[in-house]
Amino acid sequence: MIVITLPDGKKMEFSNSTTGLEIAKTISSSLAKAALAIIKNDSLIDLSAKITENASVNIITRDSDEALELIRHDTAHVMAEAVQELFPDAQVTIGPSIENGFYYDFAREIPFSTEDLTAIEKKMRQIIERNEPFIREVWDRETAIKHFSDKGEKYKAEIIYDLPANEDVTVYKQGDWYDLCRGPHLPSTKHIGTAFKLMKVAGAYWRGDSKNAMLHRIYGTAWRNDKELKAYLTMLDEAEKRDHRKLGREMDLFHLQEEAQGSVFWHDKGYTIWLELEKYIRCRLQDAGYQEVKTPQLLDSKFWEQSGHWSKFRENMFVVPDVVPNIEDDGSIFNEEPKNYMAIKPMNCPAHVQIFKQGIKSYRDLPIRMAEFGCCHRNEPHGALHGIMRVRQMTQDDAHIFVREDQILEETLSFCHLLLSVYKDLGFEDVAVKLSTRPDVRAGEDETWNKAEDALGQALEKAGLTFSINPGEGAFYGPKIEFVLKDAIGRDWQCGTLQLDFVLPERLDANYIGEDGQKHRPVMLHRAILGSMERFIGILIENYAGKFPLWLAPVQAVVTTITGETDDYAEEVYDTLKSKGMRVELDLRNEKINRKIREHSLAKVQHIIVVGAREKDERKTAIRTLGQKEQKFLSFDETIEFLHNETRSPLEKT
C-alpha cells in the first residue's frame, strides 16, 4: 500500500505501485488527457514512471513552466531525429532546452546551411505528426558504451563514460529513433505541438571548451502555442528595430570604423547624451560623499606586475614598448630591443591605490570613496566586439571605496541605495540582484570570506533586496554583488557591480593607522553603477528605442516654420530657448510643413514647435509632441516655461 499526497493535501491510496497517469485518471478523465508529466517529491518525472513508495505528487499540464521546458527539450530530440534521417553522417551530442527554446549540437564534416533548416523543420513536423510515444529504457552501462561506439556515436559514448557511477544509463525511444537522455519527456511527440521554429546555425565547442572540436549547433525556439511563438518573434523584430548600431547611425549619435575597431567615434549628438549622463552621475556621487580623481593611461609594466595584472590579465592588455620608434623609411619600427614595457590601463583600481597611498591615512579618514570616469582599454578578442556594447576602449563610472572591515556593511548598504535610485531615475525599476560567493581558487582565509559574504548578504537584506546566490562565481579576491536590470522589452543587462577586495591593498601595500596606532590593511570595494558609459548608453538607446527621456535627448525641440515669412519670429523663439540652455534646432528649410514634420518625427524629436503667420500675429507657438495627436497652442512665455519644465533632469526635480 502506498500513499500519494496531492498539492491540496488530499491523499490517495494505491495497492503497491502506480503512475502519474493512473493518478490523473483517478482524479478526472480530463486531467488524464491534459497531464504531461509529474513532479514527484520535487523532481520532474515521466507520466508513465512507476511510483512504488509514498510520495507527494503534482501533475504537470501544458500551462506550467515545467511543461514548456519539456516541450523545448522534446523538440530538440525530434530535431535530432530529423537531422539524422536527412543527414545520416551527423553524430548527435547534446540538446538541452534553453531560455526561449532549445538547441542541439551535431558533429559533422559539413556545416548546416540555412536551406537545410527548412528541410529539417519540415521533417520535424512529420515526426511530430507520427505521434510516437517517448519510451524510457534503462541500459547496462558497458552495453550502452559499446552500442553507441559501434554506431559511430563517439560523443554519446563519451557522455555515458563520464556519467556518475550511481546514475542509471537511460535511453529514450521515439519510434525507431533513440537517444541517450536523462529525461523526462512528454508522453508522445504530438504533445510538442506546432509552435516552434528553427532559428539559426552556429558553431559551438564540444563541452563549451575552446580547446575541443567545433560542433554545429542548430538553435530553435519552441512555445506552448502559436500565440506565444508569435509574441516571441515579434519581440525579436522589436529588438532588431531598436538595435543601437542602427539607431546610432540613423540618429547620428556615433560611428565605428575599422581603423579603430572596438573604439567609438562619438558624434556631437551622442556625446551630448554622454555628457548629460556623466553630469548626472557626477552630481549623485558628489552628494554621496565621493571624491573624483583622474589617473594615468600608461603605466610601467613593473607596476602591473606588482598589482597582479601582468600575470593574470596580460592577454587582455595593450602593451607598448618603451622605445623611441625609428622613422627611417626602411628598417624595423624599433631599432633596439625594448628593455621596458608600458601598458595602457585596463582597470583603474591599482592607480587609485597609489592615490590612497600618498601620505598617511588614519582610521578616521575612512571610508575614502574615490571615483573616476576612467577610460580603460582592454584587448578584447575580435569575436567579442559588438557595437558600443562591447568595446576595447571604454569609460567606467568606476569608484573604489577604501574601508575598515567594520564599515563594509554600511558602505555596501548605501551603495545599494544609490544604485537603485540612479536606475530609477534612468527608467529602470526592475532590478535583479545576484551574490557571487567564493570560488574554488581564491586568495585569503576562509574566515575572511565568511565575514565578507555575510556582510554583503546582510547589506542586501537590509536594503530590502531579494537576491539569488551564484555559488563559486565570485572573484578570486573577494565576493561580489551583480545588479541586472530588465529593459522595456524584457531583456536582462548586467550593469552595476560591487566587489569586495582583500588582495589588492595587500599586493600594493596600502595601509592606514588604526586606533591602536598600528598599521592595518584597508578593504577595497570596487563598484560601478552604469558599468561602462559606452555599454550603458547602448542599453539606453535600445531601452528607449531612441526616444530618450527629454533631459538626455540630444535634440529636445525643433522650431520650424510653414513659410519663409515667419523666419524672424522662429529665430526669436529659437534664440530664447537656446539662451535658457535648451538643446533646440531651427529648421527654416524651404520644405513643406508635412515633410518637416515627418522628418523630425522619424528623427524622434519629441517637441516640434511650429510657428506660422497665425502664431506670429498672436505671439504664440503650436507644439506637436511625438506620439500625441493634439497639438498645444501656447503663448511665447508659456512655451519657454513648458519646455523648461519638460527638459529638467532628475537632479532638478527633487
Place this chain on the structure above:
RNA sequence: GCUGCUGUAGCUCAGUGGUAGAGCGCGUCAUUGGUAAUGACGAGGUCGGGAGUUCAAUUCUCCCUAGCAGCACCA
C-alpha cells in the same frame, strides 16, 4: 581566438566573366506649401585589400582584413 555567413554610392539593397544600377539622402533650379514624403534636373562608386586563373575579374579560386550570428570571454 574558433565556426559559419557577409562586404557594390552617405544609407538600404539589386546585378553581371566584357570596368555597374534602384530607392532614400546630397546639390542646383522652380515651388511659399498649416502638421508624417512638391516637382524637374544633376553630382556621387579603383564593386573591402592583395595575389592567382583568364584575352578579359566587381563576378571564379586562394590569402588577408572588417562586419554579422553563435561559441569562448566579458562592463
